[in-house]
Amino acid sequence: MAPALVxxxxxxxxxxxxxLALAFFRRGIYGGIDYTFTLENFxxxxxxxxxxxxxxxxxxxxxxxxxxxxxxxxxxxxISAAPRRWQPVFLFFAVLPFWSNxxxxxxxxxxxxxxEGLITQLLRWLGYTGEPPSMLYTEGAVxxxxxxxxxxxxxxxxxxxxxxxxxxxxxxxxxLGASAATTFRRVILPLTVPGIAxxxxxxxxxxxxNFVTPAxxxxxxxxxxxNLVYDQFLTANDWPFGAALAMxxxxxxxxxxxxxxxxxxxxxxxxxxxKGDADG
Amino acid sequence: MxxxxxxxxxxxxxxxxxxxxxxxxxxxxxxxxxxxxxxxxSGCGKTTLLRMLAGFEMPSDGxxxxxxxxxxxxxxxxxxxxxMFQSYALFPHMSVRANVSxxxxxxxxxxxxxxxxxxxxxxxxxxxxxxxxxxxxxSGGQKQRVALARALVKRPRLLLLDEPLGALDKKLRGxxxxxxKRLQHEVGITFVIVTHDxxxxxxxxxxxxVLKDGRLxxxxxxxxxxxxxxxxxxxxxxxxxxxxxxxxxxxxVVAANGARIAGKVPAALTPGASAVASxxxxxxxxxxxxxxxxxxTGTVEALAYHGLDLxxxxxTPLSPKPFLVRVTADAADRRPVASGDxxxxxxxxxxxxxxxx
Numbered sequence: 001m002a003p004a005l006v007x008x009x010x011x012x013x014x015x016x017x018x019x020l021a022l023a024f025f026r027r028g029i030y031g032g033i034d035y036t037f038t039l040e041n042f043x044x045x046x047x048x049x050x051x052x053x054x055x056x057x058x059x060x061x062x063x064x065x066x067x068x069x070x071x072x073x074x075x076x077x078x079i080s081a082a083p084r085r086w087q088p089v090f091l092f093f094a095v096l097p098f099w100s101n102x103x104x105x106x107x108x109x110x111x112x113x114x115x116e117g118l119i120t121q122l123l124r125w126l127g128y129t130g131e132p133p134s135m136l137y138t139e140g141a142v143x144x145x146x147x148x149x150x151x152x153x154x155x156x157x158x159x160x161x162x163x164x165x166x167x168x169x170x171x172x173x174x175x176l177g178a179s180a181a182t183t184f185r186r187v188i189l190p191l192t193v194p195g196i197a198x199x200x201x202x203x204x205x206x207x208x209x210n211f212v213t214p215a216x217x218x219x220x221x222x223x224x225x226x227n228l229v230y231d232q233f234l235t236a237n238d239w240p241f242g243a244a245l246a247m248x249x250x251x252x253x254x255x256x257x258x259x260x261x262x263x264x265x266x267x268x269x270x271x272x273x274x275k276g277d278a279d280g
Numbered sequence: 281m282x283x284x285x286x287x288x289x290x291x292x293x294x295x296x297x298x299x300x301x302x303x304x305x306x307x308x309x310x311x312x313x314x315x316x317x318x319x320x321x322s323g324c325g326k327t328t329l330l331r332m333l334a335g336f337e338m339p340s341d342g343x344x345x346x347x348x349x350x351x352x353x354x355x356x357x358x359x360x361x362x363x364m365f366q367s368y369a370l371f372p373h374m375s376v377r378a379n380v381s382x383x384x385x386x387x388x389x390x391x392x393x394x395x396x397x398x399x400x401x402x403x404x405x406x407x408x409x410x411x412x413x414x415x416x417x418x419s420g421g422q423k424q425r426v427a428l429a430r431a432l433v434k435r436p437r438l439l440l441l442d443e444p445l446g447a448l449d450k451k452l453r454g455x456x457x458x459x460x461k462r463l464q465h466e467v468g469i470t471f472v473i474v475t476h477d478x479x480x481x482x483x484x485x486x487x488x489x490v491l492k493d494g495r496l497x498x499x500x501x502x503x504x505x506x507x508x509x510x511x512x513x514x515x516x517x518x519x520x521x522x523x524x525x526x527x528x529x530x531x532x533v534v535a536a537n538g539a540r541i542a543g544k545v546p547a548a549l550t551p552g553a554s555a556v557a558s559x560x561x562x563x564x565x566x567x568x569x570x571x572x573x574x575x576x577t578g579t580v581e582a583l584a585y586h587g588l589d590l591x592x593x594x595x596t597p598l599s600p601k602p603f604l605v606r607v608t609a610d611a612a613d614r615r616p617v618a619s620g621d622x623x624x625x626x627x628x629x630x631x632x633x634x635x636x637x
Contacts, residue, residue, distance in 0.1 A: 166367060166369060168365045168366075168367050168369035169369050169371060169372075171336055171356070171363075171365070171369065172363075172365055172369035172370075172371070173371075173382070174335075174336075174355070174356045174357050175334060175335075175356050175357070175362055175363050175431075176357075176362070176382050176383035176386055176430065176431075176434065177357045177383055177386030177387055177434070178357055178382075178386045179357060182386070186382075187371055190373050191372065191373055
């Protein structure tokens, strides 16, 4: 316990406190920091220009989450339905890209989506002669990059409850007269929601703060909050405003995590409560 | 009495998994309203056969006729057959009531009818106080009753039960055996139960089938199977049997030590062939009268007191294994025996069953 506490304090609490403190100061005229107290930085976060970037980031992260959950759940379902001895192999291949460098994986998408990239070449080979489609440096490219990079998390998070599911539950549902689709909707899906929620929160939190993928696949003009924070610290040299933006981002992430924790807690708490009632 | 109507006819059904034959050409008739048991050691194919009746496996060969209609290829949700799973397979996210209602909701019955039928079956299975609980808040016996209620509420033509008492402790099992029989009588549904417990099927079944290695060895009433087992395996598997190995003769078996065991020799057994004579422990008498056909002497090696009776292990020259002899409490009181005593054993020729070895 104690080593973990020291580690947490030194690497999490102190840096966050420093950044938080920074947000309450003024920017110096020549960059740097003017140590006079102000709330201006937080006011600026709600400026329509920056609030718009927050909203756009949330929308992109939300879209990426939705797509990743649909694909990831389907993949996890397929893996859990495969013969037992093959499942670790399929899981290994599903997670394999994750062991290569994030930047390399993102650059690979540039090679794919480029105007004269692999997809365009494939279209040409299939007989397409028109303008090459512009796919790189779009919102779609950013979403594709995010989905691709965080898919393994979703697959692992959804595989866990799916593989633990007693296969006789689905059989019992069929035996009682349910079609395969009804069995999925009323038995399999509700019992695997915790995995979906865990995977979704993971993708959303990692996506909304991401700055590498929008920078590489979205092009220079494309901004998400992560890029904004990055720019304030390293380009505009406005550390106090960067700190305020970072704090707002952390607040959003904490909110999402808290909602998930609360929902999970309520689900288990309700069961415990009815148990108490029944025993009493 | 007229012959009861056949409800389900299993007609030369086989099932192969790759190169493994799990069920090998089984034919059986299950009658309307009977309590039928499929009995056999693990791996005998009884569970595969049950899963084919439920619709989770398709036979590689043969027909399954329910009311004369072949249902071998009908999916499980389209046949009037319900299965009570060994693990019970209760839906953990649903209350007892929701679990029991599920099957009727699938039939798209009016809500009012669902409610009254669920209420009725919850009352029959004494589950009313637990209707709002989740499965995890129930004891093993209660879960078992929910699984039963969930299947019975559908009023199936045939209810299949896969080792229904396997997860219960011994005492509860005894009570549930009688409870199941009572329920079956009350609801008037044909039950097919799969079990590896021979005692369970003797107690519960009207008729039973003994399976081994995917084949049907014998199908009859528990009494007929116990008293007239079809072969050595059935004789050994059902109840306890004492075996005396030897060679067949015209009127019995000649044991390894030369003693003659009188009994009826099956026609298929030619004199001189390897054979075993067998006799049930409760058919052996201590200190028999002089005219008893089969007699031997032995040494009591061990005594086990069971309250109802006394079980003796008696070493005899007839077989390498000691004989098991059951003496009623009465007889034991009249003439007490102790470990190490020399005793005389005897049994009638009519109680001897002879099998090919």
